[in-house]
Amino acid sequence: MTTAPTESWRLFWANTDRDRKDEDGHAPAWTRPLWAHLLDVGHTALLLWERVVPDSIRKAAADTLGMSDEEAGAWLSFWIGLHDLGKAIPSFQYQQPDAPYLKRMRERGFTLRPGPGFDPKQPGLHHGHATIAILYREQQKPEGVPGFSESLAAFVGFHHGQLAHAPEWRKVACHYPVIGDERWQHAQGLLLRAMYETWDRHYELARPRPDLPSTPDWLLGLAGWATLADWLGSYAPAFDRNVGDDLDTYVERSRAGAEEALRAAGFAERAPLRALPFAELFPELADFEPRPVQQALLDLGLPSDPAEPTLTIVEAPTGEGKTEAALALAARQQARAERGGGLYLALPTQATTNGLLDRATAFLEQAHPGSVASFRLAYGRSELHPASEALLASPDDLAALYDDDASSATTKARVRSLRWFLGRKRALLAPYGLGTIDQALLGVLYARHFFLRLYALAGKTVVVDEVHAYDTYMNALLERLLGWLRALGAHVILLSATLPANTRRALLQAWHAEAQRPDEHDDAAVPYPAVWVAAEGSVRRVPDGGKPLAASRSQRCALERGDPAPETVAEQVYQAVQNDAVVAVVCNTVQRAQDVFEAIRAKLGGQLGDDDLVLFHARFVRQERQRIETHVLERFGKRRDAGPAVLVGTQVIEQSLDLDVDLMLSDLAPIDLLLQRAGRLHRHDRTRPPAHAEPRLVWLCPVWDAGSLPSVTEASGWCKVYGSTVLWRTAYLLKNRDAWHLPADYRPLIEAVYGADDMDDNLAPDVLVRWEEVCEKEHERLVTSQRNAAQRIIPAPGDLASIFESGKPNLADDDDEQAHPSVKAFTREGDSVEVVVLHRRKDGGLFLDPDHREAAPLEGDRDKALSKEAVRALLGASVRLSQRDFIEHLRDHAANEPEAWRQAAEATPSLYGLHALVMRDRVWSEAKRPLRWDDRLGLRVTSS
Numbered sequence: 001m002t003t004a005p006t007e008s009w010r011l012f013w014a015n016t017d018r019d020r021k022d023e024d025g026h027a028p029a030w031t032r033p034l035w036a037h038l039l040d041v042g043h044t045a046l047l048l049w050e051r052v053v054p055d056s057i058r059k060a061a062a063d064t065l066g067m068s069d070e071e072a073g074a075w076l077s078f079w080i081g082l083h084d085l086g087k088a089i090p091s092f093q094y095q096q097p098d099a100p101y102l103k104r105m106r107e108r109g110f111t112l113r114p115g116p117g118f119d120p121k122q123p124g125l126h127h128g129h130a131t132i133a134i135l136y137r138e139q140q141k142p143e144g145v146p147g148f149s150e151s152l153a154a155f156v157g158f159h160h161g162q163l164a165h166a167p168e169w170r171k172v173a174c175h176y177p178v179i180g181d182e183r184w185q186h187a188q189g190l191l192l193r194a195m196y197e198t199w200d201r202h203y204e205l206a207r208p209r210p211d212l213p214s215t216p217d218w219l220l221g222l223a224g225w226a227t228l229a230d231w232l233g234s235y236a237p238a239f240d241r242n243v244g245d246d247l248d249t250y251v252e253r254s255r256a257g258a259e260e261a262l263r264a265a266g267f268a269e270r271a272p273l274r275a276l277p278f279a280e281l282f283p284e285l286a287d288f289e290p291r292p293v294q295q296a297l298l299d300l301g302l303p304s305d306p307a308e309p310t311l312t313i314v315e316a317p318t319g320e321g322k323t324e325a326a327l328a329l330a331a332r333q334q335a336r337a338e339r340g341g342g343l344y345l346a347l348p349t350q351a352t353t354n355g356l357l358d359r360a361t362a363f364l365e366q367a368h369p370g371s372v373a374s375f376r377l378a379y380g381r382s383e384l385h386p387a388s389e390a391l392l393a394s395p396d397d398l399a400a401l402y403d404d405d406a407s408s409a410t411t412k413a414r415v416r417s418l419r420w421f422l423g424r425k426r427a428l429l430a431p432y433g434l435g436t437i438d439q440a441l442l443g444v445l446y447a448r449h450f451f452l453r454l455y456a457l458a459g460k461t462v463v464v465d466e467v468h469a470y471d472t473y474m475n476a477l478l479e480r481l482l483g484w485l486r487a488l489g490a491h492v493i494l495l496s497a498t499l500p501a502n503t504r505r506a507l508l509q510a511w512h513a514e515a516q517r518p519d520e521h522d523d524a525a526v527p528y529p530a531v532w533v534a535a536e537g538s539v540r541r542v543p544d545g546g547k548p549l550a551a552s553r554s555q556r557c558a559l560e561r562g563d564p565a566p567e568t569v570a571e572q573v574y575q576a577v578q579n580d581a582v583v584a585v586v587c588n589t590v591q592r593a594q595d596v597f598e599a600i601r602a603k604l605g606g607q608l609g610d611d612d613l614v615l616f617h618a619r620f621v622r623q624e625r626q627r628i629e630t631h632v633l634e635r636f637g638k639r640r641d642a643g644p645a646v647l648v649g650t651q652v653i654e655q656s657l658d659l660d661v662d663l664m665l666s667d668l669a670p671i672d673l674l675l676q677r678a679g680r681l682h683r684h685d686r687t688r689p690p691a692h693a694e695p696r697l698v699w700l701c702p703v704w705d706a707g708s709l710p711s712v713t714e715a716s717g718w719c720k721v722y723g724s725t726v727l728w729r730t731a732y733l734l735k736n737r738d739a740w741h742l743p744a745d746y747r748p749l750i751e752a753v754y755g756a757d758d759m760d761d762n763l764a765p766d767v768l769v770r771w772e773e774v775c776e777k778e779h780e781r782l783v784t785s786q787r788n789a790a791q792r793i794i795p796a797p798g799d800l801a802s803i804f805e806s807g808k809p810n811l812a813d814d815d816d817e818q819a820h821p822s823v824k825a826f827t828r829e830g831d832s833v834e835v836v837v838l839h840r841r842k843d844g845g846l847f848l849d850p851d852h853r854e855a856a857p858l859e860g861d862r863d864k865a866l867s868k869e870a871v872r873a874l875l876g877a878s879v880r881l882s883q884r885d886f887i888e889h890l891r892d893h894a895a896n897e898p899e900a901w902r903q904a905a906e907a908t909p910s911l912y913g914l915h916a917l918v919m920r921d922r923v924w925s926e927a928k929r930p931l932r933w934d935d936r937l938g939l940r941v942t943s944s
Contacts, residue, residue, distance in 0.1 A: 008108045008183075009191035010035065010245070011101055012088045015234060031099065032236075034087055036243040036250060038195055041233035042081025043251075043258040045225065046203075048232075049073035051262070051269045053225055054340030054459025055307045056489020060218040066209035074203040080226045082195065083156050086130025088188045090180050109183055125178050129164040132157035134188050137173040148212035154804060155223040159230045161448035166804040198247040215801040217487040224455020228429065235261040266374055266393075266418035268401040270342065270431050273367045275335040281366050282324055291552040294325040296531050296542050303535050306336035309486045311511040313467075313494045313504060316529035317551050317743045318679030323359065323465065326493045330461035331367045333491045340459040342431035346440050348469045350379050351629060352655050353436055356465075357387055360434045361415040368413035368432075371400040375415045378427035378435025381910060384872045391417040425449050428456035437464060437478070438827040444480040445792050446811040447825035458488035466655050467496040468503070468672050472782050473829040475503065476789035479510035480796060486511050487797035497679065498672035498746065500754035501526065508532070508539055524751040528743055551743040557678055557695045558739050562665060564700035566592075566599035569665055572698065574603045577644040579691040581662040582636065585648045586677050588667040588718045590617045594937045597648040601936075608646060610936075611635060616649040620938040621837055623876030629657075636661060638684050653680070660684045662692040668701040668712060670722055671730045671753045675746060701731050707764040709771065723778045728771075729753045732761055785829055792825060832882040833890055835917040836874050837933070838901070846898060848877045850922050850933050858900040865908040878914065879939060889927040890915045 014037035049058065050073065062072040087093070093105065094112050102112060125133070135153035150166075157164065172178045179185060199205060233239075239257035243250050262268075278298060279286040290298060293316040303310060312329065314322050327343075334341050345360055347353040357377065364373040377388055393416035400414075421430040428439060429452075440462065443453035462485060470478060485492050494507065501523035511534050526541075527548030533540050543549065562572060569585060576583045585600070587593035597615040604613065614635065616628050634640070636647050636659045653659060654676045660683040666674060674697070681695035682688070704710045712718050712727045719727065733752050740749065763771055792811060795802045802808075811825035838856050839847045846856040856877075857870035866874075881887065894902075894915060901916040917924055922933040932940045 008105075008110070009088065009187045009194065011105050011108065011110075012093060012187075012191065013099075013101060014038075014084055014087055015236075031101065032239075032241075033243060034084065035191060035194065035247060036239075036254070037084060037233070038081045039198070039247065039250060039254040040239050040257060041083060041229050042077050042195075042199065043255045044233035044261060045080040045229035046073060046077035047255075047258050047262055048225060048229055048267070049077060050339075052267055052340055054221075054489055055338050056309070056340075056459050057218050057221040057225070057455075058339070059307055060216070060489070061222070064212065064216050064218070065206075067206050071206040074199075075205055075208070076222065077229075078196070078199045078203075078205060079152055079156055080222075080229050081199070082135065082153075082192065083131060083159050083226055083230055084127060085134050085188065085192060086125075086127040086132070086157065088134075088180075088184070088191060089125065089127065089130050090177065090184065091125065092127050092130075110187075111181055111183070125172060126160065126162065126164075128157045128160045128162070129169055130157075130172075130179065132164060133169040133173045133175075133179060134192070136169055137179075137185070138189060138192060140173075147214040148208075151215045151219055151801070151804075152222075155219045155451075156226050158223050158451065159227045161227070161452070162810055163446070163803065163808060165806045165808060167806050194247065198251065201248065202251050217484075217797045217800055220451050220484070220800060221455045221458050221488050223451040224449075224453075224458075227449060227452050228455070232261045232265055232267070233258060235264065238264060263402065265420035266398055266401060270337075270340060271368065271370045272337045272341060273331040273334040273343070274369050275332040276367060278324075278328055281328055281331060281363060283366065284362075285321075285324070290325075291321050292550045293320050293322065293529050293531065294328070296549055297325040297329045300329060300332075300531070300533065300542065302332065302336070306338075307489055308535055309489050309491055311482065311486070311492045311494070311508070311532075311534040313496075313499070313507065313532040313534075314529075315496055315499050315504075315531070316549075317746065318497050318676065319683050320529065320552060322495045322497075323356070323463075324363075326463045326495060327360075327363045327367075329493060330463060330491070333461050337459060342460040343433070344378075344428065344440065344457060344460055344462050345434045346437040346462060346464045347435070348437060348466045348655055349652070350382075350436060351625075351652055352466065352657070353377070353379055353434060354385065354387075354626075354629070355633070355657055356434060361391075364415045364432055365412040368415075370413060371403065371411075372397050373413045373415045373432055374401070374418050374421065374430050375432045375434070376417055376421050376427045376430035378430075378433045378439045381875060382427075382435065383422055384868070384875055384910065388417060391415060393418045425452060428453050437470075437474075440464075441474070441477045441481060441827040442813075442825060444477055444484060444794050445825040445827070446794060446809045447813050448810075450794065450825075454484055454488060457485060457490050459490060461491040461493065463493045463495065465495045467494045467507070468498045468500075468676070469655060471829065472785040473789050474827070475506070476786055477793065477827065479506060480793050482507060482510040483797050484794075498675050498750055500672065500750050501747075502754060504532065508534055512537065523755050524748045526747060528747040554744070555682065555695060555742050556739055557681060557697055557742065559734060559737050560696070560698050561703070561735065562698040562700045564667065564702060566596045567603075569596050569700065570599040570603035572665060573600050573646055576663050576692070577604065577607060577646065580642075580644050580689040581692045582640065582643075582645045582660075583647070583663045583665070584636070584653065584659065584661040584677075584680060585646070586653060586664065586666040586669075587648065587650055588669060588721045590619045590650055590938075591941060592667070593617050593648055593650050594940055597937065600646060600648065604646075608644065612643070612645040614645075614647050615937060616647065616652060617938060618650065618652055619879055619881075619940075621877045621879045624938070625879075632659070633657065642687075653677075658683070660686070662688055663696055663698075665698040665700060667718060668699055668710070668727055668731055669718075670726045671733060671749050673722075674699060674730065675742075675749065699734060704731075707762060708767050709763070723781075724774050725771075725778055726753060729756060729759065732759065788829060830882060831884070831887055832880050833887045833915060834878055834880045834913065835890065835915045836878045836901075836911075837939070838877070838898070838916055838918045839922070839933075840918050840920050846900065846918070848873060850919065850935075856900075858898075858904045863907055866904050866911070868910075871908060871910045874911065881939075883929075883941065885927055885929060886931070890917070893926065 012034035013031035014034040016031050058069055062069050065072050090112055132153045136150050139149045238260035240253050278290050316322050330343050377385060382388060397416045443450050529549045529551055531542040533542060573583050585596055587596055614632060616632055635645055638658055638660060654673060659680040661680055664678060664681050666677050678697045702711050709728050710731045712724060730753055813825060839850045841852045848854045848856050857873055897916045905911040919933055924931040930942050932942055934940055
């Protein structure tokens with residue numbers, strides 16, 4: 001065997017400084033030695049272990065390895081430092097064919113064009129996956145320990161986000177020409193040995209115990225830790241450019257560079273939240289006693305081990321302060337964390353996320369002990385929300401993170417978004433975050449860097465609101481997420497007013513399949529409100545016995561069925577307005593909301609102005625929708641003015657918006673959602689119009705004969721939004737009721753619909769056949785949804801080894817417009833497309849408004865990204881469409897979009913995946929069905 005000289009491994013390079021040029025003006029000017037980069041990332045990993053990696057991952061890893069915390073940190077950081085060992089292969093080193101170092105490599109005998117099968121112009125084996133192959137090869141030697149070491153190498157090698165499968169790296173471990181010939185392979189081994197010996201001299205590497213499990217669950221967290229260490233350890237300004245030749249001499253400078261990299265990004269040692277009294281956490285509530293459910297969480301006993309993950313499920317009516325109770329519990333849980341941790345608030349939609357922003361930041365101002373709380377608003381393009389700009393940190397804010405005097409301050413913290421965390425995949429890494437549930441669910445789909453999201457949530461308290469709002473597909477993802485959050489030591493708090501018992505049981509089962517659960521013989525008789533706690537292998541309900549929790553108020557709500565015809569709805573609204581009522585009408589589809597609004601507007605004949613007659617749905621452009629949302633909260637919220645007003649909306653007003661109306665009319669919906677909608681009736685104490693002294697819900701549904709079924713399928717199309725069977729069960733449940741009493745009826749009503757196996761009423765034979773056919777079709781759709789989730793979801797805890805099997809998908813991120821739907825990492829079932837609505841003037845000019853007053857800011861340098869102001873203006877004109885014919889047309893005809901738009905979108909990452917929908921005279925007629933722009937109605941689908 002011909003071997004390379006001992007020092008040949010020093011020639012390998014790792015990365016370049018593309019912002020610098022050499023003396024001749026060519027970029028890049030500088031290539032960093034591979035050995036130095038490995039030391040840089042290893043030291044970054046070590047500092048993260050000492051300061052940031054959550055207690056749960058550190059403890060699990062140390063216990064597995066049979067080492068102390070310090071020993072485990074040094075040993076694993078060495079392995080993370082090896083993450084780019086795979087750059088020592090021909091295809092990577094030959095990326096710069098004119099580089100001076102290649103001449104020296106040839107002089108040392110390295111073959112850079114190793115014959116058949118090697119094409120330097122084609123992408124070869126990814127260097128991260130080459131790392132796995134090289135380490136696997138080295139572990140096959142007699143002194144190596146395969147199994148665990150192979151798994152460890154794999155999760156380190158995944159640091160660029162893409163999985164490899166065991167047969168792939170085993171096949172190429174010694175394969176020429178991909179890995180290189182014997183000279184290359186010998187040099188790779190020498191580099192590995194040099195790294196080990198250097199690290200061992202400085203950190204005295206311990207040896208792990210021999211009986212290691214092959215794939216412990218915490219390795220998934222290690223993959224995220226490795227990715228973060230690589231990103232920070234590649235921050236060129238922090239590290240010396242001139243590293244010299246001696247590894248031992250460079251070690252201290254490498255560690256100093258890692259210190260600077262963490263400092264520049266804002267990774268200070270994380271100060272845990274403070275478990276303050278309720279009145280101090282929420283000073284605006286200081287004059288009120290905590291409600292019973294809030295007090296239950298304040299009194300909740302915590303596990304003796306602070307690292308023991310806990311699942312808490314809170315079932316309580318709307319308006320009981322569940323969010324504040326969850327935040328207070330989160331503060332108590334996080335106050336016990338030594339390192340790592342934090343808080344993520346997960347909401348169902350962007351609108352509900354925005355609605356919680358002020359309350360979340362106000363909480364952090366009180367609960368955070370330092371002068372700056374690092375916070376991130378997390379959802380698609382959230383950096384363009386107006387509040388995001390206001391929250392951006394200044395250099396003074398970053399300096400305050402490291403101010404020893406500020407760390408013990410008792411004054412209100414400044415909530416700031418540090419710039420390093422603004423990257424889309426970095427959002428969850430911020431200690432404190434507020435965003436959509438989708439950001440967390442991507443952690444259990446085979447999307448790039450899914451494990452980074454799970455690592456980012458490890459050790460935190462994750463609060464998930466409106467848990468009832470998720471369908472079969474999303475529930476499958478949520479259940480898998482719960483299992484992994486428990487495995488990685490996160491606390492979870494789930495909030496809902498209307499949670500069916502079978503859903504609650506599935507969530508508890510997902511958290512811990514072996515947990516002992518309370519015996520529940522009659523779901524409808526389980527006390528409500530209730531708090532459920534799963535920890536230390538068991539589940540208990542709070543309180544454990546005796547008197548159940550009470551709600552802070554009780555309410556009788558009158559019920560009546562109403563005719564869903566828009567003209568009939570308009571007549572009822574008209575009568576209420578004559579009696580000075582504030583009315584909400586909730587429709588199941590956008591088109592129906594538009595039709596009902598038009599009928600009401602015609603009936604009122606100008607009695608209400610634009611501020612008092614409002615339409616709110618998701619098919620307004622973003623800027624207009626935000627304006628309407630703000631106005632709705634003012635005109636129909638807690639502090640609203642007196643006097644009649646009418647709000648017509650879709651499901652956007654049923655979740656997390658603090659609205660208060662005198663009368664509600666609602667399309668027939670599943671019973672839990674009707675209860676949610678009705679939670680906006682008489683929500684706050686105020687003087688009501690005499691005719692509406694009692695809350696009243698009119699549920700809109702066609703009348704039906706005995707033994708038959710309501711026509712919710714053919715006539716209304718509501719079954720496209722909700723399953724027919726749950727609508728029919730709800731209608732039969734309510735048909736003979738003139739009222740419900742809350743909270744006493746919450747659980748019986750929900751279980752009567754979701755806990756039923758069949759219809760209670762006698763159906764005519766032909767109707768029964770129809771019922772059974774629909775049940776079968778809905779079951780098939782449910783199975784399809786479960787199958788779709790199973791095809792995209794990562795393995796459950798305890799089955800992590802199967803992630804290495806061939807056939808596992810590599811899914812594209814859910815916002816990758818170029819990816820085929822079959823390989824997208826959807827967090828929600830069903831396709832959609834986001835468009836920017838532009839208006840073309842007769843002379844060809846493009847504008848953001850139909851009156852051609854504001855030009856679309858698309859002009860600029862061909863290859864230069866648009867300014868943030870221009871992007872914000874364009875996104876203000878965006879809207880999401882879910883109709884299949886529109887989606888297919890826009891994607892199939894993307895090449896026909898205006899040239900100015902296509903150039904701007906290609907050069908501007910924030911516009912990636914969007915399409916331009918160009919209207920002429922307020923109409924877009926390129927698809928089979930035209931879309932019309934209406935200033936009051938939003939985008940309207942028409943038949944011609």
